[in-house]
Amino acid sequence: MSEHHFTIDDLKRILFEGAGADESAALGGDILDTDFENLGYDSLALLETGGRIEREYGITLDDEVLNDNRTPRALVEAVNDNLRRVAGG
Template sequence: MSRTFTLDDLKRILLEGSGAPDGADLDGDILDTEFTDIGYDSLALLETTSRVEREYGIELDESLVGDASTPRALLDAVSAHLQAQPA
């Protein structure tokens, strides 16, 4: 069974784990905006990826996650991992 990971999923997990940064508009066009420009630091991303791993039952490569500096990059990385899982 292949699950999907959407921008709405990412926003929900970001908000649950790290809250909303002051002045951040997660409802805007954030796909290609650096996480740091949205207001999320590396600790927030570690918490986010940890929550993704638990919720989706996957293990993400640390270097892959470290290279995902935008929501689009993280979505692509998680989606690729989910699609590669056996049915």
């Protein structure tokens, strides 16, 4: 279970690998409750990020997961919910 826990640092790493970061995407600061769009990640970047999370963690994320969770905190929680369901079920 612990090895399947998804953290904000995991998300930052995957965001950077998949979409990169530039001056407008300040991944260094406290970003937990900042909207992805304000961090410079559009729907396409989130699609790529979702695909990478799915591959790495062996899960499937519904489209709504990426549409409904607009901040890093919300997305991290949604991914962990999914991981718990997979582990429990």
